[in-house]
Amino acid sequence: MVICCAAVNCSNRQGKGEKRAVSFHRFPLKDSKRLLQWLKAVQRDNWTPTKYSFLCSEHFTKDSFSRRLEDQHRLLKPTAVPSIFHLAEKRGVTGHGSTRRKERNKAPGAVKGRAGASLSSNEDPAAKLEPKKPKQVTGREAASARADLECLGPAQGQASLERPLGDSGAAARPGTQCEADALDEQEEKSSMSVDDFSPPGSGPCRFIGSLHSYSFSSRHSRERPPAPKEPGDRKRPRRDVEPSASSSSPGPDKGSAHSPPSSSLTATPQKSSPSPSAPPADVTPQPAAEAVPSAMSINEVILSASGACRLIDSLHSYCFSSRPSKSQVCCLREQVEKKNGELKSLRQRVSRSDSQLRKLREKLDELQRASSPHLNGLLLPSSEPPTMNPVLEPLSWMLGTWLSDPPGAGTFPTLQPFQYLEEVHISHVGQPMLNFSFNAFHPDTKKPMHRECGFIRLQPDTNKVAFVSAQNTGLVEVEEGEVNGHELSIASHSIARISFAKEPHVEQITRKFRLNSEGKLEQTVSMATSTQPMTQHLHITYRKVTP
Numbered sequence: 199m200v201i202c203c204a205a206v207n208c209s210n211r212q213g214k215g216e217k218r219a220v221s222f223h224r225f226p227l228k229d230s231k232r233l234l235q236w237l238k239a240v241q242r243d244n245w246t247p248t249k250y251s252f253l254c255s256e257h258f259t260k261d262s263f264s265r266r267l268e269d270q271h272r273l274l275k276p277t278a279v280p281s282i283f284h285l286a287e288k289r290g291v292t293g294h295g296s297t298r299r300k301e302r303n304k305a306p307g308a309v310k311g312r313a314g315a316s317l318s319s320n321e322d323p324a325a326k327l328e329p330k331k332p333k334q335v336t337g338r339e340a341a342s343a344r345a346d347l348e349c350l351g352p353a354q355g356q357a358s359l360e361r362p363l364g365d366s367g368a369a370a371r372p373g374t375q376c377e378a379d380a381l382d383e384q385e386e387k388s389s390m391s392v393d394d395f396s397p398p399g400s401g402p403c404r405f406i407g408s409l410h411s412y413s414f415s416s417r418h419s420r421e422r423p424p425a426p427k428e429p430g431d432r433k434r435p436r437r438d439v440e441p442s443a444s445s446s447s448p449g450p451d452k453g454s455a456h457s458p459p460s461s462s463l464t465a466t467p468q469k470s471s472p473s474p475s476a477p478p479a480d481v482t483p484q485p486a487a488e489a490v491p492s493a494m495s496i497n498e499v500i501l502s503a504s505g506a507c508r509l510i511d512s513l514h515s516y517c518f519s520s521r522p523s524k525s526q527v528c529c530l531r532e533q534v535e536k537k538n539g540e541l542k543s544l545r546q547r548v549s550r551s552d553s554q555l556r557k558l559r560e561k562l563d564e565l566q567r568a569s570s571p572h573l574n575g576l577l578l579p580s581s582e583p584p585t586m587n588p589v590l591e592p593l594s595w596m597l598g599t600w601l602s603d604p605p606g607a608g609t610f611p612t613l614q615p616f617q618y619l620e621e622v623h624i625s626h627v628g629q630p631m632l633n634f635s636f637n638a639f640h641p642d643t644k645k646p647m648h649r650e651c652g653f654i655r656l657q658p659d660t661n662k663v664a665f666v667s668a669q670n671t672g673l674v675e676v677e678e679g680e681v682n683g684h685e686l687s688i689a690s691h692s693i694a695r696i697s698f699a700k701e702p703h704v705e706q707i708t709r710k711f712r713l714n715s716e717g718k719l720e721q722t723v724s725m726a727t728s729t730q731p732m733t734q735h736l737h738i739t740y741r742k743v744t745p
């Protein structure tokens with residue numbers, strides 16, 4: 199890879215200054231802020247850096263570099279901005295690198311000079327060239343274009359099409375200063391994409407148009423003789439790089455893409471690319487001094503132009519073929535925008551519903567307050583829960599909502615064993631008592647079964663507990679007992695029932711509540727009826743579902 203420095207009046211190129219260990223560094227194309235700083239420092243008019251534009255290390259202060267630990271290679275710091283330039287020297291119309299090119303144009307067979315003179319600008323095709331108006335560029339623009347393109351030898355041009363740029367430098371020049379470039383590339387994470395060769399909008403067309411203008415100008419400047427078949431052309435070593443468009447090349451003129459005669463202008467569509475979005479080509483004029491060892495004949499030059507023209511056509515066809523995908527992208531973008539719009543309106547609707555809901559709640563609260571103005575404190579849950587009466591402390595472990603887990607087990611000598619589900623609420627409202635409700639359900643049908651509710655009181659300053667319960671079976675009972683730690687044991691003190699209560703009547707009841715080591719609440723109920731002695735009727739374990 200031959201790399202030139204893009205700085206005005208700097209003739210450093212890779213290979214030339216090896217002894218001075220000059221390194222070359224890509225423009226930070228992906229870091230717009232830094233790129234502006236670089237461009238300001240470089241002070242090149244009407245010039246846009248490309249991926250193939252480099253600055254050599256001589257434009258950076260020493261502290262712009264760091265050393266890679268493993269091999270001590272010089273690395274440009276990611277914040278580095280060039281500051282050392284010799285702008286006052288020959289800053290003529292041709293601008294950057296004019297001396298260098300003059301020298302090259304003097305070289306024998308300097309076809310490059312002619313080609314370059316009419317070659318349209320290679321300034322960033324995305325940014326500068328107009329579609330359908332291939333403009334004849336100024337000498338300065340052409341020089342700028344050549345300056346970058348000349349720096350890429352044919353091998354590099356080909357390599358750059360065949361693999362990501364990050365690979366190319368390191369692969370081509372292992373162990374050389376160019377590894378620093380490769381590292382720079384990695385730092386910028388630049389990999390080749392369609393955009394590299396097909397800039398947004400009509401950039402590619404404009405670029406190709408500019409190539410056409412080169413081609414036409416070559417043709418019209420001379421009378422075109424009959425195209426001779428010169429087999430020797432192909433054998434000419436290193437003068438030309440055969441266009442490598444294969445049968446899978448996107449261009450319609452595949453045959454012609456294969457057979458242009460030698461040319462110092464090398465248009466190289468990418469080798470059979472598996473992807474339809476693969477970049478079409480790079481255009482890489484070769485340095486005349488290196489690539490053209492002997493003068494070319496007029497015929498050769500014209501044939502070159504003709505070959506280039508056909509390749510340019512194939513580039514055009516690539517360009518057209520990429521348009522549908524662009525329109526697809528546009529279409530997708532429209533869809534995304536549409537969906538975003540829908541999402542926005544949905545969000546607005548949700549937020550409207552939220553505010554309506556809030557208003558309805560407020561209205562309901564108002565109605566409730568109006569209907570029972572004296573019970574608000576009990577009926578309406580205030581935002582803060584009531585403070586628990588300290589008397590309840592010994593029973594506080596019973597507080598909460600509990601769900602049977604697993605289902606409760608019912609037994610009695612006169613009954614078939616059964617299972618049931620139960621939901622338990624034990625709460626307080628700041629008074630010195632617990633409120634409870636036990637609601638049993640059939641495990642399969644979920645139908646309500648046994649229900650009871652009541653209060654649990656503690657005699658102040660004792661562990662004596664009274665349990666008062668009303669059951670849906672028509673039983674009303676009082677049980678008393680003691681709380682010890684996390685265990686409450688009570689037994690029936692008095693039992694009353696409705697006159698038509700079902701028989702056999704319960705005559706004695708004992709219960710035990712305990713909080714087990716897993717934090718679960720357990721209840722065991724035993725009873726004696728008019729027909730059966732004290733026997734266990736229920737055993738159930740609950741897990742807590744709320745505080």
Ligand code: HEM
Pocket residue numbers: 608610612613616618638639647648701702703704707723725727730735736
């Ligand atoms: C302390 C509370 C309870 C008492 C005092 C109580 C009392 C009784 C009595 C006296 C019987 C009649 C026994 C017999 O026929 O020999 C009975 C039956 C029964 N109990 Fe309970 N029971 C209580 C809680 C529950 C609970 C929580 C369930 C759960 C679903 C339940 C389910 C049943 C069933 C399914 C029967 C048999 C059918 C029936 O007679 O309705 N009991 N219970």
